[in-house]
Amino acid sequence: MTPALLTGSPTTAPADNGGSERTDRIVGLVQRQGALAVLVTVVLVALVAFPDFRSLDNTGTILVAAAPPMLIALGMTLVIITGGIDLSVGSLYVLGGVLAAWASRYGLVAALFVPLLVCGAIGLVNGVLIAYTRMAPFIVTLAALLGARGLMRAISDEGSTTYVVENDAFGRLGTGSLLGVGYQVWLAVALVLIGMLVLARTGFGQSVYAIGGSEDASALMGVAVRRTKILVYVCSGLLAGLAGAVNAARLGSGVTVLGAGMELDAIAAVVIGGTLLTGGAGSIAGTVAGVLLLGVIQNMINQVGDLNSNWQQVISGTFLAVVVVAQTVLNRLRRIS
Amino acid sequence: MTLLEVAGVSKSFPGVRALDDVSFTLRPGEVHALVGENGAGKSTLIKVLTGVYRPDSGELRHHGRPVSFAAPMDAQRAGISTIYQEVNLIPLMSVAQNLFLGREPRNRLGLIDRGRMEREARGILADYGVTTDVRRQLGTLPLGAQQMVALARAVMIDAQVVIMDEPTSSLEPREVQTLFGVIRRLHARGIGIVYVSHRMDELYEICDSVTILRDGRLVHTGRLADLERIELVSMMLGREMSQTRRQGFTxxxxxxxxxxxxxxxxxxxxxxxxxxxxxxxxxxxxxxxxxxxxxxxxxxxxxxxxxxxxxxxxxxxxxxxxxxxxxxxxxxxxxxxIAVQPEDRKAEGIVAGLSVRDNIALAVLPRMSRLGIVSDAKIDAVVARYMTRLRIKASGPDQLVGDLSGGNQQKVLLARLLATRxxxxxxxxxxxxxxxxxxxxxxxxxxxxxxxxxxxxxxxxxxxxxxxxxxxxxxxxxxxxxxxxxxxxxxxxxxxxxxxxxxxxxxxx
The missing domain is CATH 3.40.50.300 (P-loop containing nucleotide triphosphate hydrolases)
Structure with missing residues (x-):
């Protein structure tokens, strides 16, 4: 399912650049599958080292906990491939949760529809500003981060009012499961698969890569640059809102204190997954590996009883640094060849 | 029967009359050289033809009918394609994806059919002498091959007119010959080509007719074979022929x-x-x-x-x-x-977003400062000296280098090098x-x-x-x-x- 963007395999290549093509291929493979390889290694270590890690329960815990970050990172992958960044998603996640819990008194549809509407609209504003005024995504989405946080505080009276989920059907979305796997995991899996298909096999997906590769060239080649950018930020907003709603359903209330810094975790997962922060290349498969990797590390640290869970941040940070250095080295390798 | 025509077109920018009553006609199957110094109006004319600019006055005609392109895409849809000097494709995407971007073949579900796209890409590119794996990232190909991909893409969209802006500036001689082979095939198919180049040999090898612009005005248009090289150069420069002859080509x-x-x-x-x-x-x-x-x-x-x-x-x-x-x-x-003037002026030389003064001063800052504090007076003196010495044409030391012509950018770069003595x-x-x-x-x-x-x-x-x-x-x-x-x-x-x-x-x- 991974788009074959970074590959090159020799079929009819002239003999004299076979060597560089081989390097290309290996570099591409490491860039795309590096996170997966690390994930597999870490999981194997965990299986041996932590007896509890093996239990089905624990696997379920990891997956359920990873579902909301996965949704956010999915949107972030699209944004980063276009060469942008979306800092507002952490705030939108919290806002989405509070809105969902508040709206659940009006029924299931409202509980899902209100956060999506509001977060989607903020994503739309982000997208329109970025696409039409060519303002830096960093600044635009930083403004949205602050705005959404303010909105959430206003609704929750500075966080002193906690809305409780008052709709059983909505609550079951967060707690129920199918075939032993939580609904939100199924939702994340479905959206990831749709995301992969869209990115690899639709015109929109190609436009996302093209814009990140070269915005000017894309415009000259007839890519709808503005529309694509707007759509990408709308997707990111919608997914963050959805992630918040799903989380509220699981917790049974809109929690106002969690979620700060979620945007940075998402960016970390995307970059660890091999997507270039400069845009133009990357994959959702890599992001999935990145999200799971961060989740597994968290889980392992929780199992080491006497280790402060903040160490997870230190380890994630280290991973991120290693990946960025590795990316730089790999790119240089490719250029020299 | 004309393919594309501009009649009496003028276009002004603040302070400059870039095109002044210029007419230009392209016929089917014609390779038409467009020549002139930088600032002669070539780029502006190309941008009028491709819908980037709208003329202030005058008319653009396509197949004899007046048209108005609101955006480059309108011109592309009308069958007018442009190959730019610097390859304008997406280096991180595959060759096939670049070729088909926006027109990917679809399967029954409306999804992109990668297999077919790659097969067709291989077939098309073989015609252009490119036999690489089409799944490779475009950016890993030699520049010549990238240019061929750009050309193949331009022709693919049923182009009737292909505008080439210095297409050979980064090609090897062998690649130039491949390009010429392609141009001849396009010519045989009745496609009109506008060919912009500074290289005389190429113009005389491949072009049928020529239009010469100078200072935004039309100087000459006609068959290229009827025009001696020395006449062409003197018309471009606006110098007397005898003078050009005496001075040689350089x-x-x-x-x-x-x-x-x-x-x-x-x-x-x-x-x-x-x-x-x-x-x-x-x-x-x-x-x-x-x-x-x-x-x-x-x-x-x-x-x-x-x-x-x-x-x-x-x-x-x-x-x-x-x-x-x-x-x-x-x-x-x-x-x-040792002072090095790199080959790629834009990427390795000038800093386009800085002023002429700052660009010149870059390399001498250490010498112009005491205890890390830069002396403005010393820098101004050096900058003034080299701007005069190298005859740098800028509105002043504070003009952005990115706004200067290529020649003046090069002089700014030279000034920086010379300032290091x-x-x-x-x-x-x-x-x-x-x-x-x-x-x-x-x-x-x-x-x-x-x-x-x-x-x-x-x-x-x-x-x-x-x-x-x-x-x-x-x-x-x-x-x-x-x-x-x-x-x-x-x-x-x-x-x-x-x-x-x-x-x-x-x-x-």
Whole structure:
């Protein structure tokens, strides 16, 4: 399912650049599958080292906990491939949760529809500003981060009012499961698969890569640059809102204190997954590996009883640094060849 | 029957009348050269033809009918495609994706059919002499192949008109011939081609007709075969023909007086770097211009970069004025008096977003400051001196370099190098992509600088420039020295012979 963007395999290549093509291929493979390889290694270590890690329960815990970050990172992958960044998603996640819990008194549809509407609209504003005024995504989405946080505080009276989920059907979305796997995991899996298909096999997906590769060239080649950018930020907003709603359903209330810094975790997962922060290349498969990797590390640290869970941040940070250095080295390798 | 036509078009920008009542006609199956100095209005005319600009007055006609393009996409939909000087594709996407972006073949579900896309891409590109794996990232292909992909893409969208803006500026001779083969096929299919180039040989080889612009006005249009080269050049320059003839094609005065007994200011010995450079040695004496000749990829730019400390070396030494440069680095090279003008002005030279003043001052900041505090007065003096000296045409020292013409950008770069008071000047394609007038000025400058005792190493793909500008030529091929031209043998014929003699076959290993 991974788009074959970074590959090159020799079929009819002239003999004299076979060597560089081989390097290309290996570099591409490491860039795309590096996170997966690390994930597999870490999981194997965990299986041996932590007896509890093996239990089905624990696997379920990891997956359920990873579902909301996965949704956010999915949107972030699209944004980063276009060469942008979306800092507002952490705030939108919290806002989405509070809105969902508040709206659940009006029924299931409202509980899902209100956060999506509001977060989607903020994503739309982000997208329109970025696409039409060519303002830096960093600044635009930083403004949205602050705005959404303010909105959430206003609704929750500075966080002193906690809305409780008052709709059983909505609550079951967060707690129920199918075939032993939580609904939100199924939702994340479905959206990831749709995301992969869209990115690899639709015109929109190609436009996302093209814009990140070269915005000017894309415009000259007839890519709808503005529309694509707007759509990408709308997707990111919608997914963050959805992630918040799903989380509220699981917790049974809109929690106002969690979620700060979620945007940075998402960016970390995307970059660890091999997507270039400069845009133009990357994959959702890599992001999935990145999200799971961060989740597994968290889980392992929780199992080491006497280790402060903040160490997870230190380890994630280290991973991120290693990946960025590795990316730089790999790119240089490719250029020299 | 005309394919594309502009009649009496004018276009003004604040302070400039870029096009003044210009008419231009393109017929089916015609290869039409569009020539003129930079600032003559070529780019503006192309942008009018492709819907980037709308003319202030005058009419654009497509198949005889008046049209108005609101955006480049409208022109593309009408069958007008443009190949830009710098390849405008997406380097990180695959060859096939670039070829089909926006027009990907779909399967029954409306999803992109990758298999078919790659098959079709292979078929199409084979026609253009590109036989690489179409799944490769475009950016990993040689520039020539990338240009072919751009061309294939342009033609694919049922183009009736293809506009090529200096398509050969980054191609090797062999690739140029492939390009010409493609142009001839397009010509046979009745596609009209607008061909913009500064290279006379190419124009006469491939073009049927010519339109010459100067200062935004139409100077001449007609069959190219009816026009002598010397007439073409003089019309572009607006000089008297006799004057052009007397001056030759370049502005170089001839040999420089060098003292053969003088010790070399630059001595390069045994430069070797992986597979790219093999045991390159030569000397440059003060006041001498030594040319590096050879084809693209012969190792000329690598040699320049290696001397400047910007290319990894496995072996070899560089001596300036008898002083050995230990472990070459750019900082050491600059300190020793080596100034390098890189080949890619935009990427490695000027800083487009800074002013003329700041660009010139960049390299001398350490010398212009005391205890880390920069002296503005000293910088202003240096900047003023070089702006006058090099005849830099800018509204003032504070104008952004990005807004200057290519020729003036190049002069700003030279000013920066000269401000460091170098002993050796390494020039890699100093006149590439700049207009004829500025070219002549840069060439006379090189002469003057050598006259003042600087040692100059000159790399130029323009054989005439190389031969007329250099006192001696070192011929390179595949990263090795294969010949020296001195005295009477510094001629284009001997240069070609030198390169050809060293190249028994086109095969690489």
């Amino acid at each position: 502005a170089f005065a001839g040999d420089h007086t060098t003292d053969d007994a003088a010790p070399p200011v630059l001595r390069v010995t045994g430069l070797t770097s992986r597979t790219r450079l093999h045991d390159i040695s030569f000397d440059v004496r003060p006041g001498e211009v030594v040319g590096l000749g050879g084809l693209l990829g012969a190792g000329r730019s690598e040699t320049i970069k290696a001397i400047g400390g910007a290319y990894p070396l496995d072996a070899g030494t560089v001596e300036v004025d008898g002083t050995h440069l230990e472990r070459p680095s750019t900082v050491r090279a600059v300190a020793a008096g 170098p002993k050796v000047l390494l020039l890699d394609e100093p006149t590439r992509g700049i207009d004829v007038g500025a070219k002549a000025e840069v060439q006379s400058l090189i002469d003057e600088l050598a006259g003042e005792g600087l040692g100059v190493v000159l790399v130029s793909s323009d054989a005439e420039e190389l031969v007329e500008g250099s006192d001696r030529v070192v011929v390179l091929r595949d990263g090795a020295v294969v010949g020296h031209l001195t005295g009477d043998r510094v001629t284009t014929e001997d240069l070609m012979a030198g390169i050809a003699a060293a190249a028994p076959s086109e095969d690489h290993t």
